[in-house]
Amino acid sequence: NAGVMQNPRHLVRRRGQEARLRCSPMKGHSHVYWYRQLPEEGLKFMVYLQKENIIDESGMPKERFSAEFPKEGPSILRIQQVVRGDSAAYFCASSPVAGTTYEQYFGPGTRLTVT
Amino acid sequence: SQQGEEDPQALSIQEGENATMNCSYKTSINNLQWYRQNSGRGLVHLILIRSNEREKHSGRLRVTLDTSKKSSSLLITASRAADTASYFCATDGTSGTYKYIFGTGTRLKVLA
Numbered sequence: 001n002a003g004v005m006q007n008p009r010h011l012v013r014r015r016g017q018e019a020r021l022r023c024s025p026m027k028g029h030s031h032v033y034w035y036r037q038l039p040e041e042g043l044k045f046m047v048y049l050q051k052e053n054i055i056d057e058s059g060m061p062k063e064r065f066s067a068e069f070p071k072e073g074p075s076i077l078r079i080q081q082v083v084r085g086d087s088a089a090y091f092c093a094s095s096p097v098a099g100t101t102y103e104q105y106f107g108p109g110t111r112l113t114v115t
Numbered sequence: 116s117q118q119g120e121e122d123p124q125a126l127s128i129q130e131g132e133n134a135t136m137n138c139s140y141k142t143s144i145n146n147l148q149w150y151r152q153n154s155g156r157g158l159v160h161l162i163l164i165r166s167n168e169r170e171k172h173s174g175r176l177r178v179t180l181d182t183s184k185k186s187s188s189l190l191i192t193a194s195r196a197a198d199t200a201s202y203f204c205a206t207d208g209t210s211g212t213y214k215y216i217f218g219t220g221t222r223l224k225v226l227a
């Protein structure tokens with residue numbers, strides 16, 4: 001059973017470009033969470049999705065950021081018109097059920113660098 | 116300070132020594148988890164401890180939870196150079212939530 005997969009692992013974008021980060025949850029997991037980690041900091045919750053639904057996006061910046069988890073295919077975190085402050089590691093996690101009773105399994109992350 | 120704050124921020128020990136890291140949090144929790152992150156890598160789950168548990172062991176790891184003090188500790192016994200990493204606690208904050216709140220981590224360095 002493959003773990004959570006994220007791609008790309010590293011992404012470099014110039015200011016103003018768009019960044020698309022992909023996350024494939026573990027097989028059988030229908031709950032996906034995105035977290036962001038700034039340098040020397042812990043992870044901060046961004047958004048929680050189930051298939052075709054955004055359940056909680058309270059951690060997402062109001063502008064430029066969006067997330068989706070379509071019926072088919074990976075979850076996508078999209079950042080439009082990136083700025084230097086978006087440079088961070090973005091982690092995706094998945095779980096088989098909702099709630100924190102179960103472990104969230106993390107992917108290796110995508111490191112976004114905005115130049 | 117934020118939920119799930121680790122202490123100390125950095126710790127340097129010799130191989131073979133024990134390493135203890137502490138985590139304090141503010142609100143009631145259902146579960147608390149400890150994760151390890153090697154430099155530039157993803158998170159590896161270590162232990163989940165539930166609010167009705169006081170202590171858990173996994174190999175060389177021992178986690179305690181004191182809900183009255185809103186604190187947890189992670190003890191790594193007989194440390195190895197390979198234990199060098201950042202260690203984070205993550206709490207679920209309030210009843211029935213799904214989002215984990217991470218602290219800023221303890222950076223452990225084990226010297227060979």
